[in-house]
Amino acid sequence: MNNSPASAISHDRPNPTEAPGYVASLALVTITTALAYWGRHWLTQPDLVMLYLLPIMGVAYRFGQGAALATSAFSVAAFDFFFVHPYFTFSVSDSQYLLTFSILFVVGLVISGLMTRIRAQERDARERERQTDALYQFGRELLSTLDPGKVPDLILRHACRLFGGATSLWRIEAEGTLTLTAANPAGYQPPEDGLAVIRWCCEQQQAAGQGTPVFPDVAFTALPITTGRLAGAITIRFETRHPPGKGARPLLDAFARHASLALDRARLGEEAESAAVRVRTEEMRSTLLSMASHDLRTPLASITGAGTTLRDEGATLDNNEHAELLETICTEAERMERLITNLLDMVRLESGSCPLRLEWIPFEELIGAARVQLAKRYPEQPITMTIEDQAALIHVDPVLFEHVVVNLLENALKHATSDHPITWKLHMESNRVVIRIGDRGPGIPPGMEESIFEKFVRNAKPGVPGSGLGLAICRSVIQAHHGTIHALNRPRGGAEFRIELPQPDLPADLLPAANPDPPAQEKHTA
Amino acid sequence: MTDSTHARILLVEDETQMRRFLRTALNARDFDVIEATNAREARLAVTGRPPDIILLDLGLPDGDGIDFTRELRTWSQLPIIVLSARGREDDKVMALDAGADDYLTKPFGVNELLARIRVALRHAARAQSRNDQETILRIGPLRLDPVRREVRILDQPVTLTPLEYRLLLYLAQNAGRVLTHQLILRHVWGPGTSQTHTLRVCMAQLRHKIEPDPAHPRILMTEMGVGYRMCDD
Structure with missing residues (x-):
């Protein structure tokens, strides 16, 4: 070598x-x-x-x-x-x-x-x-480069090593503008009068300049590069004043071919990636659209139906029918409101426009607030709380984490009965907290333990209201807290969600000495 | 004290449908409704013959409702209930700290609105009466005697620390209203304390003494990200 x-x-x-x-x-x-x-x-x-x-x-x-x-x-x-x-x-x-x-x-x-x-x-x-060795090295480095953006620099670095001197890479656009893509050493520019040579090389796809029959008087050699639809050239200013010998042509040609292939591969890679992103965005949008058209239109249809019936047929309806239609309007409007709130939360979380405001808050307060929120729809809330320490404080963004508690609680309440209450467990460790909520419902279909956290994935019987966003919101919030959330099936039936969150040390004014805590206890409420 | 059923309500709202719904609902409860569609009309209405209460939409065509609230507070203590489609906690805190008495996020049910109006009117009436400080407060199962500094739940005496008592008294005097963290901290702890967690811990202890189930509060409600509210029904 x-x-x-x-x-x-x-x-x-x-x-x-x-x-x-x-x-x-x-x-x-x-x-x-x-x-x-x-x-x-x-x-x-x-x-x-x-x-x-x-x-x-x-x-x-x-x-x-x-x-x-x-x-x-x-x-x-x-x-x-x-x-x-x-x-x-x-x-x-x-x-x-x-x-x-x-x-x-x-x-x-x-x-x-x-x-x-x-x-x-x-x-x-x-x-x-x-030469073979040098080309092999070049090829190997090109293959091991994962970032397509680094390929031009890599090519020029190797050109410098192989041929010495200074090199630059040019691209010619469809409309004929010539742009400098990269140069080595940085800032190197071929002489002004060389641009015509580079253009000729790009357009004719033939080597030009020093050591070739075309423009042999310029101080560099231009080699054509072809990458699919794009054309370009590499210029090489050799380190000695003497033009490269005949024996160098195969190496120069091989190098140019290698470089073309690598640039082509980089371009294809970039295109494939942006295509994949487009596909994902497109999928997301179409799911959102189909979801929105179904889940938003269904309650809207009920509201419109009930409203127009009341307006147009009101005189022929009896009191019971009146009351029923009114109830429909109210219930469906509430359902739409929940869905829209979830959608907005999701969009806000995904856009990253809500910075975390971490505060110490008693876990009990989060549960309490969630239960009050759900009290109207779930008057019966059979819950068993096992909190090692009633005054347990966790360090979270209270508003965001409230979404997690509400969503998980609502999920579990769908399956809870007084015989099989929901269990909340909180376990503090030195620098993290483990929160678990379990129910005795039908559990999670095998293989869906991770996918239920995806947006619009629903594990509910048709007809059961739900946006398919609740768990996705949970995961987004937990991830924003640098924590993890997992779902699993409990050995004796039902689902369990397990959250782990990293926790900093308690501030001095909150240390247990300052707040004598009652011992761990279990409470049953309904 | 104004009879709440004949109170005059200034409704500041630019949405026609929203105004129609509110006018119908409030007229049905025998309120007099004056309507304003922007801040300029609202200012005129307030300076002319002041209403008993203002229902204020935050997104007005000619200015922000929060600015209007601040401006009004420089010379009037008229109760203001903010109605807004902005559901973010920051917006609520901003409106409340600017001097609004309450905040309702659209959409809301008419019952909730009427309850908030009742609370605001009662509070305004109480603020005017001189012997407010000495009235015995009865809220649900809670009985609070400010003169004897005595607290009873379902007639059972409860022992509170001075901080807990001050916190409970402040919430009880403002029962039904949302009080922001900063407002409570300033009032109960005095200026200089801004650690929300101090308030949260004190609230947790208070709940354990007052609430039958502290993990499902019925009296001391959390308004997450905003503050606390004592339930008054």
């Missing part, structure tokens, strides 16, 4: 000076000559020729073709000078040596060619591996 700041692509540089190669070839030929001279009595002349192939091979591998050719020339010269009669002159007495020289030179040429090619392949392979 390429962790150095250097980029992972090769650039076409002017041939570096090969002085070290020539020096090395001279040195190697000298050493070889020395060795050969020292062993000239044991070695035949063909052996000596073979010996000179070694420095040629070595230099070809290490320093490339030019130095290898030089080595061949040096070798021929040295061989001629030291080992061909007449010694220590470059003159040749036997013409057969000319063939030897030629062969030595040709062999040197071939070896150096082969060696150079091997070296180039090896270098390419290493570079490809590095």
Whole structure:
């Protein structure tokens, strides 16, 4: 992996000076000559020729073709000078040596060619591996990015790491405006005259700028990005002054493809999410509408019916019928009022426009107020209270929590009888309070323990009034208090609701020492 | 004291249907009803020949009912009952603290309205009589003798702490009216006490001494988020 700041692509540089190669070839030929001279009595002349192939091979591998050719020339010269009669002159007495020289030179040429090619392949392979690795890293990070908004920055960060320099991401809108989506380093802007190049790249979906045939004179390369309906471009200003080499094109193209896919995926993700939100809102609205049209119109129909009957047929009705119709109007109006109150509460809770006003309040007072509220509709209220401490204070928003108590109590009162009273239990712990209300009604259908807290989910026989909002309001209020509410079926029948609320420490003026408490007791009232 | 059945009622309400219903219901009980559809007309009606009681809608076309209440309170103690579709506790507290005597949230039944009118008129009458402080108060099973500082429930004497007694006396003197937390705290504890929970704890203790079932009060009623009210029927 390429962790150095250097980029992972090769650039076409002017041939570096090969002085070290020539020096090395001279040195190697000298050493070889020395060795050969020292062993000239044991070695035949063909052996000596073979010996000179070694420095040629070595230099070809290490320093490339030019130095290898030089080595061949040096070798021929040295061989001629030291080992061909007449010694220590470059003159040749036997013409057969000319063939030897030629062969030595040709062999040197071939070896150096082969060696150079091997070296180039090896270098390419290493570079490809590095590029693949870099792309793999890029792809992996793109996949693990969950936030679609971060994708452009991630792409540019990797572009900088892969290619160095400065990068920017552009988007072209349908009407042709070009907008800068992101840049790395932050604030980087390609030169003004580069905008035309970027536009051309976006519109033609072809690479442009440095290192390409189109606008090769600008100081950056623009790569086209296609994401579904949207088109755009990435610009890269390379960190060196030299344009990227031919070998870099596959990497650049692969990078652009990766980036396109990632942007496409991010866009699809965002679209899917907003579609899901739309669907949810739509579902909510249609449920609300169908609920409102049914639950609001039903009582309204009764009121209208009874009212028009009284107005138009009043003369023909007897006293009993009169009274009945009037009763209908009043009862149904009350039902509508409750429903509207619930709807408004729900909307208010969901909009988050009611900040909590936490106060210490005796739990008993909340129960008392709820019972008074329900007294008209439920004159009989068989309730057993088990409060460990009659003066138990809980820290809640009294107005909001009152909704919870009323809703749970009303739910339970539908099933309560004097034989099977409702049980309220309150249990204080160091930093939380557990409140439970139980009834002996039919309980909760299995599997609905959580869904009954959803809006408009009703667990009641058809015809039993209820908005399907009561428990949803309970849950909203409890959640606003950072507490939990759960429903469960009691072992011996009936439902139980269990609320847990976090509680702060009692303020000093409310500590039990200041208020002597009566012992825990149980009370039966009807 | 004004005979409550012939009291003059100023009805300040801009909704025609609402006015029609109230006029019919109140006329049937022999009240004289004067109607005003906005704050300007209401001001004229009050300065002309003052009514015995005002029924005030909060949402008036030419101003807020709460401002009208504050303005009126600077020079008159005429009982005001606020009728409003604004059901939020804050609105109630604001109206009551501005000087309204009572608050009814729309929709309401005519019986409830008549009860509140009766209470307000009685209270206004009592405030005028001098020996108010010495009258023995009888409210349901409760009998309170301010002179002897004696409290009895169903003829059984009850021992109260001084704070509990002051709280009970204040509520009894205003029986039927909603008193906000701040009003009670100022009156019973004096200025400087603003901890609502102090009041709540005291109220809980008082209920345990007076109510047959403190978890289902019949005398000392909670108006959640607003204050307390002593039931007077």
